[in-house]
Amino acid sequence: MTIRKIRYVIPGAVVAVLIGCAAFYAAGFHKTMDPLVLGIVSGMIVKFFIGKRDFLDDGFTFIAKVLIPIGIVVYGVNLKFHRLNVIPLTTWLQIVIGIVIIFGLNYLLCSKLSVSTKTGLLISTGTAICGASAIAFATPAVEAESEHTGTSLLVITVWGLVGVITYPLLQKYVGMSVDNYALLCATTLPQTGLVKTAAAQYGSDCVQTAMTIKMARTCMIIVLVCLLPWLAGLRKSGCIRTKSHSQWFLLGFILVGLVFSFIPQLRPYAKDVKPFAAILWTVAMTGLGLTVDLRTIAHKIVKPLLLGLLLWLAVVINFFTGYYGMGY
Numbered sequence: 001m002t003i004r005k006i007r008y009v010i011p012g013a014v015v016a017v018l019i020g021c022a023a024f025y026a027a028g029f030h031k032t033m034d035p036l037v038l039g040i041v042s043g044m045i046v047k048f049f050i051g052k053r054d055f056l057d058d059g060f061t062f063i064a065k066v067l068i069p070i071g072i073v074v075y076g077v078n079l080k081f082h083r084l085n086v087i088p089l090t091t092w093l094q095i096v097i098g099i100v101i102i103f104g105l106n107y108l109l110c111s112k113l114s115v116s117t118k119t120g121l122l123i124s125t126g127t128a129i130c131g132a133s134a135i136a137f138a139t140p141a142v143e144a145e146s147e148h149t150g151t152s153l154l155v156i157t158v159w160g161l162v163g164v165i166t167y168p169l170l171q172k173y174v175g176m177s178v179d180n181y182a183l184l185c186a187t188t189l190p191q192t193g194l195v196k197t198a199a200a201q202y203g204s205d206c207v208q209t210a211m212t213i214k215m216a217r218t219c220m221i222i223v224l225v226c227l228l229p230w231l232a233g234l235r236k237s238g239c240i241r242t243k244s245h246s247q248w249f250l251l252g253f254i255l256v257g258l259v260f261s262f263i264p265q266l267r268p269y270a271k272d273v274k275p276f277a278a279i280l281w282t283v284a285m286t287g288l289g290l291t292v293d294l295r296t297i298a299h300k301i302v303k304p305l306l307l308g309l310l311l312w313l314a315v316v317i318n319f320f321t322g323y324y325g326m327g328y
Contacts, residue, residue, distance in 0.1 A: 012059020016290055019046060020063075020283030027282070032164065032197045036132035037157050039282040040150055043289020044297070056290075063287030064146070067280050069249040072137055074277035076256030077270045080215050087216045094187055094322050095217050098315045099224070102128045103231065105314050106307070113303045118144040121231060122152035123304060127311045130218045131156050131190030136281055137221050139288075140249070141228040150292045151301060153285075155308035160194040163312070167198045180323060182206045186213035188315050225250050 023042045027035035043060075050056075102124050110120040125138040132153055139149050167189075171181045185198045185206075192214060199210040260270050 008055075009059040009062040012056035012061075012290070013063050013287075014059070015056060016043070016060055016063040016287040017283050019043060019290070020286035021279065023286060024279050024282040031193045032161070034132050034157065034191045034193050035278055035282040036136060036285045037153050037191075039286040040153055040289035040292075043286040044150060044292045044294045047290050047292060048294040060287045060290040064284050064291065067284035067287070068136060068140060071277055071281035071284055072249040073252035073256060074273065074280060075133065076253040077260050077273045077277060078215075079219060079257030079261060081219070081257060081261040083212065084216060084219065086212065090322070091183065091187070091213055092216065094183075094319065095220060098187060098318045099128045099220060101314050101318055102311050105311060109307055109310060113307050115303050115307050116148065117232060118142050118148045119151050119304055120307060121228060122148055123155050123308050124311060125224060125228070126152055126156035126190050127308065127315060129221050129224060130192065130214070131160065131194070132285075133192075133218070133281070134221050134224075136285065137225050138228055141225045142232040146288045146291045147293070147296060149288055151297050151304050154297070154301065155304050156190045158305065159308050159312045160190045163189050164194050164198045168201050171202075176323075178202050178206045179209055182209035183213060184319055186210040187217065188312070188319055222250065222254060
């Protein structure tokens with residue numbers, strides 16, 4: 001990048017960094033607030049009020065383009081490959097079946113609801129894996145635009161919050177054990193903060209169990225990101241078109257996860273790296289939000305919300321099918 005181009009991106013980049021850092025700080029006030037979601041929403045709100053500003057827009061785009069891949073690589077510190085062997089086979093089965101159901105249902109419903117393929121894939125990824133983090137992964141994999149990302153983040157957050165409110169009532173009605181309630185939270189709620197909030201109502205043991213299962217679900221993003229470019233090529237005609245996409249960031253993500261999982265001396269430093277990764281992604285999502293027209297999303301949000309609701313209900317039904325039918 002030339003010095004002249006750098007001068008063009010600096011104003012917007014500085015604004016995005018300041019708003020992103022403020023969003024990250026604000027997210028710390030309550031565990032249900034995901035900094036990535038707060039970052040992109042803050043960006044969209046600011047964009048709504050300032051409108052189009054040519055001297056800022058290049059910086060907004062630059063921040064999102066550069067920091068999302070870097071954030072993905074650093075996020076690998078959250079992986080705990082060395083603990084995957086503690087996850088029961090029935091739990092793995094439920095996670096995998098849930099993912100298949102979500103993406104199969106998304107393929108059937110997107111055209112009927114007139115939801116774009118990319119928006120549907122992002123909503124499906126967020127619902128199936130780990131919410132905002134998974135959507136951030138999937139955005140470059142399906143070559144999604146900021147509008148698709150913003151819409152999908154809002155959708156999964158809305159239904160995730162509904163789940164946090166309704167799950168304790170559901171637990172009392174059904175009479176689930178603490179372990180089964182932890183499994184419900186970990187396999188059907190999108191974001192980590194929402195899983196912690198819902199599980200915390202039944203003690204620290206419930207939270208620990210839920211987060212261990214959630215970690216296994218997060219690891220599934222490795223497989224899914226490899227498949228997403230192929231899934232994005234599915235068309236109504238039934239033809240399949242595979243997109244070539246550079247996924248160097250996925251390799252970096254896996255490598256970082258392996259290093260922090262299997263080199264015990266590095267594990268204590270993971271807690272120091274995690275906030276850095278979260279700040280990177282929050283700023284990146286803020287830059288993305290600053291390129292989104294909030295009016296456009298507001299006019300188109302109803303059908304994606306319906307899609308998100310149906311996908312979420314499908315994964316909840318999958319849980320109770322296993323709960324009653326398989327006895328886990």
